Amino acid sequence: MRSRILPVLVFFVFCINPVTADDAPSGETIAKQGIKGGTAPCSGCHGASGEGNAAANFPRLAGLNAQYLAAQINAYKDGERSSPIMKPVADGLSDAEVEAVASYYSGLSAPSAATPIQGADLELGKQLAELGSWQDRELPACNQCHGPQGKGVGAVFPAIDAQPAGYVVEQLKAWRVGQRKTDLDGLMKSVATKLNDKESGAVASYYALLGSDPDKAAKLKASDPASPPEGFASPARSEIPDGDFGASISRGEQIFLGTDTHAVSAPYVGNHQQCADCHLDAGRLADSSPMWAAWVSYPAYRKKNEKVNTFIERIQGCFTYSMNAQGSKRGQVPAADSEPIVDLTSYFYWLATSAPTGDHKMSGRGYPAVTATASGFDPERGRKVYDAHCAVCHGPEGNGTRAHGEMVFPPLWGDGAYNWGAGMHRIDTATAFIQHNMPLGQPNLLSDQESWDVAAFVNSHPRPQDPRYDGNFKETVKRFHSGKYDYYGKIKLPDGKRLGEP
């Protein structure tokens, strides 16, 4: 414990001279004692341990990302966040003090739980937190941005677990009415607008209680979305049958969501991609290559390998290219009767329940093609789109974002990305995916032109080699990469080699 005399001195210094980082009071001091004459101690409202105050809807600060906390204080200063209480507090802090107090709270342990809304539907909350409600309203799961169990991702997506539920509900309202508006691409406004009051309370309460019992999440049975989607609908998760087959379906879903970490599939994944990265809503979402539409379309002849492919071979193809199996621990795709293939097959089959066998024209199948624009596509134009809309999640260098041991946003190029044989390396395919699915939960936010350009930008970068490459680069380009939507072998790199050239 530091002496109480320090803040007095610091305050004195502050009065006669702008404080410097070296002279600044410690974060702990600001938190516990404030800055005499100017700033109240944070702990008065946010609790002695930074746990928040449920009765007053004051948030917990303990354990939140320091950069995030600092940005919030600055947002109060700048008027980007609005609070009559926080405005004068924030104004009273120098940059160094903001940094110090943010750093202090960031270093505190988060409480295990916070106060929920009474009577909240925790099952509904779990559903929204983990799965969102894609099909009826393009609502991403909270965890998709806020990370596993809502524990936050980087400086942009704060932890929302163990946060007093009343505070979260209040914030959702603030996003909705535009009182809070620092969200990228209006994502939080979009999300908050899609949630009704019951749902806001449910999801906030679910997160508030999440840490109180590590098994709670597992025990809760997810509810199903209230409003049925238009078009085809897979069964609700609550309809997964009991018994061994149901267990296989559930494992398949887990593999689909966490392909590069699940024990049975990870040995075959040579990058940091999940099935669910390209097939949103766990493979359920229309216009996101949903698995129910794929299921009823196989077996089929594929020009890609010039033969009829069973559905199992098609899944193995995803491992070969999108998961870059050649760079995996096993160095090969899982066998047809292996656990990951069987469980994924069970899951896809079940998602397709009642879909008509052989129907190649189900509405929502694949990624609907985006019409070519007069200006074509251009990586340089795409770079600006990427920086504005994509970099926050996928990283400025396209290597994705990892949090709490899991890859939250997938790498788009580099060693962790899909390889040069994956469908997504094609600019037209990536354009179609992006236009209808990116940014998360904001389909069609980008113009067609922006989608084309950003797809070109993403696919103008190095990525793992095409597994079909057999030592002859020129021949590989000719055989597999002659199309106009393909940069492999076409862009000249600074070292004189061409993109994709080993």
Added chain:
Amino acid sequence: MRSRILPVLVFFVFCINPVTADDAPSGETIAKQGIKGGTAPCSGCHGASGEGNAAANFPRLAGLNAQYLAAQINAYKDGERSSPIMKPVADGLSDAEVEAVASYYSGLSAPSAATPIQGADLELGKQLAELGSWQDRELPACNQCHGPQGKGVGAVFPAIDAQPAGYVVEQLKAWRVGQRKTDLDGLMKSVATKLNDKESGAVASYYALLGSDPDKAAKLKASDPASPPEGFASPARSEIPDGDFGASISRGEQIFLGTDTHAVSAPYVGNHQQCADCHLDAGRLADSSPMWAAWVSYPAYRKKNEKVNTFIERIQGCFTYSMNAQGSKRGQVPAADSEPIVDLTSYFYWLATSAPTGDHKMSGRGYPAVTATASGFDPERGRKVYDAHCAVCHGPEGNGTRAHGEMVFPPLWGDGAYNWGAGMHRIDTATAFIQHNMPLGQPNLLSDQESWDVAAFVNSHPRPQDPRYDGNFKETVKRFHSGKYDYYGKIKLPDGKRLGEP
């Protein structure tokens, strides 16, 4: 050429003494010259080379099975076949003469073609000849009994190719009205009754012309049955799509029909079974484990191997047990991405077109169970049923019937049969199959009791070892054959071993 004086001598001898085999005129003599004073020469009506006479609807005799021909002459004698022309001719022939003339004609080469009905629909004829019309009226393909290309099977099922079409049409009518009635189980009466005049002419003309151009059959495009079946209907064969996928579907059908001879599947078949033996109408027939109902039921958990099986594993299971792959050239089942598996998969998927994914309750699925009877089941009672209804096709020793290089009726026990792991070795499963599907085209001809008994009889015989047998017979019995519908390990054989014991 033999002297013309011989018949005169023979006739003389005949008049004073019953002719003996040694003294009998040659078949050729009878055929060409008759028996003076009693019997007109056969060639007068049946043509100089036994080719028949289309204008008069007289059948070809050349190349027909000798036993069959002799039986027909005797049938005219006995009044079982009725013809004012043939009756006196037949009466004039001794047993030895019957044998001689039958043998003579049997040794002549069949003509390559005969006269069709003018304007007959040859495509419709091909359809009925090769596929029958199972779904709407349980009409087996003619080839199923009369053998590949209608060239006849043994003494019971005569060749019907290159036969004047008018004669065949007349015979179909004779079966229908009961004028001809020596058919086993009334099968020909049943078949003839199901055919309308147009169809009779079509199928008779198809066979008449079949040999005129070896490629004709291949060139003809099969028509589709006129009346749509009740319940689920697979697409018509004419709807098989063009291109590589369609080719895969067609190959799959061929493999299904000729599993033990098709180049890609034969190396994995260790007995003489075809997929189509247990799944009639090329896998289309309701209550005959149709493949369309199976397709939408997999993947599924199976108690048999205590795990979730994909459809491909299920097909491999058929190779393991019903096809006894362990005794095949390759000694193992085909791989998941092998030609036979991929093509069979394409075929099954296509048969299931429009069937709802996951529907486990499609009408016609599997073999509907037959209720247990008060008398249980008994192999000795079953032996009589077998001899009366089954032996003619499957052989008195259950080893099936082969003709023209193809297995026409499958072995039911012995080395060529399904092994002790196949579902069909269970008495209840075999009962269900038999009751609804046997004799061919005559479902429910047998009583429940007869079906139980004959299934018990069939499955009380030795067959290839259960592939799950690992050297410990007692353990194998306990683990896999403890059910009450299973004779493996239960029947004591004369050599002191038990059924199935190696």
